[in-house]
Amino acid sequence: MAIDLEIKDQIALVTINRPERMNAMDADAYHRLSEIWQEIRDNRDIRVSVITGAGDKAFSTGADLKSFLGNSTDLGDFWLTQRGQLLNRGIEMWKPVIGAVNGYCLGGGLTLLLATDIRFATPGATFGLSEVRRGVLPGNGGTQRLIAQLPHAIAMEALLTGESFDAETALRWGLVNRLVEHEDLLETALTTARRIRDNAPLAVQATKELALRSRDVDLPTGLRLEESLLKLLRYTKDAVEGPRAFAEKRDVEFVGE
Incomplete structure (x- = not known):
């Protein structure tokens, strides 16, 4: 093809x-x-x-x-x-x-x-x-x-x-x-x-979206969007897994949820 x-x-x-x-x-x-x-x-x-x-x-x-x-x-x-x-x-x-x-x-x-x-x-x-x-x-x-x-x-x-x-x-x-x-x-x-x-996939996607959208909004709006997505990510399984794996000194296993 x-x-x-x-x-x-x-x-x-x-x-x-x-x-x-x-x-x-x-x-x-x-x-x-x-x-x-x-x-x-x-x-x-x-x-x-x-x-x-x-x-x-x-x-x-x-x-x-x-x-x-x-x-x-x-x-x-x-x-x-x-x-x-x-x-x-x-x-x-x-x-x-x-x-x-x-x-x-x-x-x-x-x-x-x-x-x-x-x-x-x-x-x-x-x-x-x-x-x-x-x-x-x-x-x-x-x-x-x-x-x-x-x-x-x-x-x-x-x-x-x-x-x-x-x-x-x-x-x-x-x-x-x-x-x-x-x-x-x-x-x-x-x-x-x-x-x-190997990074948390939802965090990666959120980071890319925020970085690209920042070009079209003023700084206060961008900061507010950043804060909103950060709070949202904290409810994901990966946000729990990341610190836990670090504390337990083991490889992290992100699932994208």
Whole structure:
């Protein structure tokens, strides 16, 4: 299939599997990816996910433009805002997502990466949003997330010139957490996923939601939301298990309840 999903030990590994097309995604791939995000969101046996691209040349170069050429559009689809939700197109995903970039990360590949929480890349990775060079704009959050995650002038240069930039630049700008050699990339991402998986899952999801929502509310409102969720978490089994395991000097066993 164009998008592969493997679930093991409460970690979901999502692989964009079209290496012959630089992991560009056609309509079927986008549909499958939407289904996978819903599965990760709703499956309580999944606590964290990793997304990467097959092969050693590309994470994803975004939409497979050749597959969309000549397709007519229906303006009525514009108001179907909940159809085909993706990580970067509005689905509310409070489980952490880790990106592992193994090559070209362009267009929709970069807008997808911008919706992840933690990111690793190979030293040879290349990033960019070139949509303005093709008469369109970087949709699915490109204009929204890049300006929120990078300094204004840097984000505007990338958006308005459409020029690509290398992995060292992405690291310097804070777009990725770390550069990792290709042979270590996936294991580095999975090791981080395991560290997150071993924490209390409801606390992890609450923390991610609060961190993301804080961008859209004032500080007093954010503090109040934080206080509310903290009180709510104290009624969970995991909030009892954590201190108890520490006091008894044993491994903690979180159940997500």
